[in-house]
Amino acid sequence: MAFYSIGEVAERCGINPVTLRAWQRRYGLLKPQRSEGGHRQFDEADIQRIEEIKRWVESGVPVGKVRALLEENKLVVNDDWSSLQEEMMAVLRHVRPARLRAAIMALGREHSADALIDHIFVPVRQRLSLDQNTARTMCSMLDGVLIDYAASCLAEARKKTGKEALLIGWDCEDRTRLWLEAWRLSQQGWHIDVLAEPLDAPRPELFPGQQLFLWTGKAPSRRQQEQLAHWREQGYTVAFHGS
Template structure:
């Protein structure tokens, strides 16, 4: 049962839900869903019924995140927190079942089912968890399937279009919450739909940072023009294809903000990129996101 407190009681160590969301990265909708559906993180209540969290609650939220990052379903976390069960005692990850279900819906072109499943997942899990345990594995399996299967182009176009629409919508909404200098995400590949570019942008949009996405490829010679006009806090370049490194090196000399490169191009040019000291490199979206955090490029300006 939640505990109400009197307004006369000192509340120096109690935090409203929006402050907790800021500290932990878990949005209020998700915190309320955890509490209502699974009995996780039971806050105190003010005299007017507002949720108030203690430092212990915040520590519990971080424990929940720790379990989610290890592939545990949110429905299992409460038991694990209570009896400190070891992760190795848990049967096959429940994420596997979700991945299989999504693959079936993609094969069926079942847009409404994907819409509903995504909304439910967003209410329960932080974006990092969804990226690691749902989107990334599904995309990896789809890529392998599309490479080996004839006639899979319809499924590919369907899912890529759906994914871009969903992620772009949430990025646009999150951008309305911030007015500071943006992080610019730009494609260097000839492909017009690169899911990992959009996953990077989507993850970043949940930090204290607006995101501008230039999805269509821009000649490396024109990158400095985009940077001069948008004045971003940093530039994240993405490509899944081989690059013209000489052109990239020349362009970087005219860009005066931190530059990161992500995508399979990093693996393709692993040795050559070591010569570009001013360039920070990562392959996967989560790795790029964490590097931006470590470089403190996503803080509010």
């Protein structure tokens, strides 16, 4: 098992080491192991948890309330997630959109958006990303149904009290994931609209007074972080969403 120092994790996740220490000491969100010399050691599970904490904080949840939300998302154990992934693969092999749609709706009634995205939809899409015609066909069908389902969830969320926001993909190509992240935000109290086409250079000045979330699909580059800081200095309400 690979372990990472707090400096390596900070660079990888785009988080200040001071913040990571506070998440551990003050809020009890992290429990890294210690080396013989007493230094913190983080594994991949710790990094996944850090990314989940980031998503909650960047969506506006106070860090003091994140722990309870993390505990709520522990709905099933890892072995059960693997079983649900296999069930999804079995449904996909029938190549019947109606059956797939029904399966996804059933999962949506039982699990949170965070859990489904992180533990089922993303892993299954990764498995289908193989360069094989059949896998590509199944992945394309899954993407179509996921976008349709996410859009319906966004519409349903607008019936409840919430704050307006716009989600923009920035220098990324995964449009399906963009819609899934919009769904994730909608479950956190946002009325989300989506720019369907990711942009190489977002222009916040076109959306004055609006809350903007930017999705990069990976850790923001230094250039992107500097650009975000510049926009904020200009008075725009802009935030990165996710990792």
